[in-house]
Amino acid sequence: MADKTLDAKGLNCPLPILKAKKTLKEVPTGGTLEVLSTDPGSVADFEAFCRTTGNPLVESSADSGVYRFLIKHIA
Amino acid sequence: MTETQAAGDNAKTMSIIVTKGSLDWAYPPFILATTAAAMGVDVTMFFTFYGLTLLKKKLDLQISALGNPAMQMPMMGMHMGMPNIVAMLPGVDAGATMMMKNMIKKKGVASIEDLREAAIESDIKIIACQMTMDLFEFKKEDMIDNLTLGGAATYMEKALKSDINLFI
Numbered sequence: 001m002a003d004k005t006l007d008a009k010g011l012n013c014p015l016p017i018l019k020a021k022k023t024l025k026e027v028p029t030g031g032t033l034e035v036l037s038t039d040p041g042s043v044a045d046f047e048a049f050c051r052t053t054g055n056p057l058v059e060s061s062a063d064s065g066v067y068r069f070l071i072k073h074i075a
Numbered sequence: 076m077t078e079t080q081a082a083g084d085n086a087k088t089m090s091i092i093v094t095k096g097s098l099d100w101a102y103p104p105f106i107l108a109t110t111a112a113a114m115g116v117d118v119t120m121f122f123t124f125y126g127l128t129l130l131k132k133k134l135d136l137q138i139s140a141l142g143n144p145a146m147q148m149p150m151m152g153m154h155m156g157m158p159n160i161v162a163m164l165p166g167v168d169a170g171a172t173m174m175m176k177n178m179i180k181k182k183g184v185a186s187i188e189d190l191r192e193a194a195i196e197s198d199i200k201i202i203a204c205q206m207t208m209d210l211f212e213f214k215k216e217d218m219i220d221n222l223t224l225g226g227a228a229t230y231m232e233k234a235l236k237s238d239i240n241l242f243i
Binding site: 010015 | 109183
């Protein structure tokens with residue numbers, strides 16, 4: 001279970017990333033943030049975001065048009 | 076941004092020269108700047124010429140199909156370009172702008188107002204070109220508060236130290 005969930009469904013680039021970054025600050029270090037998105041571009045974007053910021057992408061999955069990302073808050 | 080400050084001199088840096096002030100061209104600089112800031116990049120935006128209108132407190136951004144054959148709007152399941160002879164008619168730009176704003180809302184794309192607010196919130200450095208302010212007789216009180224005035228040398232000092240420099 002994630003420490004926090006961000007519902008970014010219906011939002012387009014770059015809003016899911018901007019909101020995830022903002023919400024990540026509210027997650028304690030070592031905790032996880034779950035992001036839900038419907039933007040297909042967010043799959044590659046969250047991978048890049050996590051690689052660049054050093055916050056590991058623990059999970060990335062898709063279920064009937066909704067993408068789910070689990071990000072661990074490190075940096 | 077606190078993370079950026081914590082990273083100190085190790086943070087990557089980017090500068091963007093913003094020269095265009097139409098609704099469509101306002102997107103690339105603000106999207107890249109806010110996303111870079113979210114990824115821990117220290118960003119400076121230098122607004123000059125028509126880009127300066129993006130710093131007005133009250134934004135009234137427009138698009139124009141005139142002289143832009145690449146602007147093809149989805150319409151009744153097709154994509155329609157607009158002949159210049161139509162695009163030049165009074166009211167056509169206003170109509171196209173309204174269509175674009177409706178699409179922006181419908182597709183969950185951020186407004187320029189929102190992206191600009193995000194840029195300010197993430198401590199992006201905003202420099203307004205002093206020369207353009209004088210040239211177009213813009214008043215400082217008509218512009219947003221979170222800017223510093225500067226010139227080419229101010230930009231160059233930032234650009235020389237930046238990992239990425241973009242001209243949009």
